[in-house]
Amino acid sequence: MTAKLRILLPQLLVLAIVVGLGAYLIHNTLDNLARQGVATGFAYLDREAAFEIGEKLIPYTSADSYGRALLVGLANTLEVGVLGCILATILGLIVGVARMSRNWLIRHIAALYIQAIRNVPLLLQLFVWWDLFRVSAPPPRQAWQIMPGFFLSNRGLTIPLPSFEGGFHWDIPHLAGFNFAGGHIVTPEFAALLIGLVIYTAAFIAEIVRAGIEGVSKGQTEAALALGLKPRQALFLIVLPQARRIILPPLITDYQALIKNSSLAVAIGFPELMAITNTTLNNTGQAIEAISLMMIIYLGLSLITSALLNWYNARLALKGMAR
C-alpha cells in the first residue's frame, strides 16, 4: 500500500500544482474579460469580417464572416506550405548532392550557400526579398519582360493563365493604366515569402541529404561502379533510394518547420493564417479564441504532415526489419 502511495503521491502533487495554476490563470482571465466587457466564445466567427484580403484562393469579400476569412488564410498557408516543401526539397537535393560533388569548386559553392543561409535569421532574409521586389523592381510602366507575358515590376510577377471562356486561349497579362490586367499576378509578398522559405529550408534539407548519402555504406557505390554503372547512375539508382530511409525522418521536421515559418508572413503582409488571426484579434478583441484556434490549426497541420510522411516512411522501410 505504501509503495503504491509513493508512486501516486508525487504525481498527484504535480497534477494538483498544474491544475491549480491553470485554474488560477483561467479565473484571472475570466475576471479580466468580464471587466473589459469582452464576450467569450466563438460566436465572432459568424460575424461580418469587414476587412479586405488581397490574395485569396477561395472566393471572399469583406461582407463574409471571420470564419470564412480564417479559411482564406488557411488556404494561403497551405499554398505556401505545399509549394514551399516541394521546391525546397528539389533545391535541397541539388545543393546536398553538390555538397558531395567530386568537383572542388561545386562542393565549396554548396558549402558557402549552406553556411551563409543558415547563419542569418529567416526574417531578415524575408525582408531583403520583400524589399528587392518592392523597392528595387521597376514600376509597371518600365516592367522587365522576362518572357512574353511574364512581367516583373514592383507590383509583382505576372504569369499568363490558360482561359476557356469563349474557346481556349491564353489570358496574357498586359499593361492597363498603372498596373497589369489579365493573367495572374504573383505579389511581392507571396514571392518574397515563398523564395525566402525555399532558400532557407533548402539549406537545412541539403545537410540532411548529405548525411543521408554519407549514411549509405560506401560498398554500395563501389559495388554499383564495379557492375559498370556510371557515377550518376550509381547516385540515382543505388545511393539516393537507400538514402531516402535516412533522409525522411529529419525531413519531416523540416517540412513542419517550413509550414510553421510561413507564419512570418505576418511581418511582410501576406494574408496567411497568422496574419488573418492577427487582424481578427485586433478587430474583435477575442484574443484567446483567435490564438487558440490558430494554434490548433497549426498543430493539426504539423500532425497531418508527420502522419503523411510517416506513412510513406513505413512503406519505404526494409521488409522484415523491426521498426
Added chain:
Amino acid sequence: MKAIAWARANLFNGVWNTILTLVAGYLIARGAWMAIDWGLIHAAWSAPDGRACRAITNDEGACWAFIEQWYRFILFGRFPPGEQWRALIVVILFIGMVVVSCDRRLWRSAWPITAIWVVGLIVSFILMHGGVLGLPVVTTDLWNGLPLTLFLSVIALAGAFPLAILLALGRRSDYPIIRALSVGYIELVRGVPIISILFMASVMLPLFLPAGVNIDNLIRALVGLMLFYAAALAEVIRGGLQAIPTGQYEAADVLGLSFGQKTRLVVLPQALSITIPPLVNTFIAAFKDTTLVTIVGLFDLLTTASNSITDPQWRGFYVEAYVFVAAIYFVFCFSMSRYSRSLERSTER
C-alpha cells in the same frame, strides 16, 4: 606542378567536370566582381544625405555613408545617445562572458560559470537600467538593438534551461501523469509557430494575471521565448538522457543513491556533456529566433535596421542596412557553429 595535378584531379577530371568547373567558375567570378564593383569600387563612404550619396554612386554602388550615419541607431536604437557607452559595455560584457564560458577548463564544476553569469547579468542590468551610482534611468522600451537581442536570447535561454531539464526528465519519468504532462507541453509548443507563442505572451499574459498587474513588454516577450525554448531544449536534453547506458542508472541504484542524487550526480552531468554540441545548435536557432520579437513591437537589431531605412532623408538603402545586420548575425551564429563542430570532433576522439 602540385597545383596543376590537384586542379586536374579536383576540377578538370573528365569532360563533364571541366564544363561544370568552367561554368560555375565564370558565374562565381562574375558574381564576385559585381559584389566588389558595387560594394567597393563604386561605393560612397561619406555623404551628408541619401540624395547626395546617390549622386556620388550614380546608383551603381553601395552607399556605406548610410551605415556611417546610422550605425549607432542600428546598434543601440533609441537608447539615449549620451548613455550609449553603457549599452556598448553591456554588449562587450556579454560577448566576453560567452567566450569565457566556451573554455572547457571552466566546466569541471558548475560554479565558476554560474558565478560569472550571475555577476555579469547583474552588472549589465545595472548598466542598462541605471538609477544607481549616478547613472540616469533608461526605461526598458529604450533598450533597443544589439543589447536587446543579446539580452533576450541569453536570459530566455538561461530561464528556459531549468524548465527544459525538468521537462526532459518528466518525459522519461516512470510516472504516467508526469510523463503525459511533459509530453503534452513539449509537443504542443513544438507543434505551433514561435510567433503564436509570442502573440500569446504579448496579448494573453496580461489577461492571465490579476487585475492591476501591468507587465513590461520586454518581460512578455521574454516569457514567450522562454516557454518556447524550454520545449526545444527539452528535446535535445532528452536525446542526451537516452544516450546514457542503463548500466549507469543501475549502478547508481545499487550504490543506494536517491533519485535526486542519481539525477544530479550521475545522469545529468553525463547527459548534458553529450548534448553540448546539439545544445549550441539550439542556441544558434534561438539567437536567430529573437528577431521575431519585432512582430510584437520590440526594437531588436533587425527592427532598428528596418526602421533606419524608412528615414525620409535616407530612404531605400535597404541592402546596405541588411548587409550590415546580416554580417553581425552571421559572425555570432557562424562562430557558435564552428565552436559546436570543434566540440563534436573532440568528443568523437
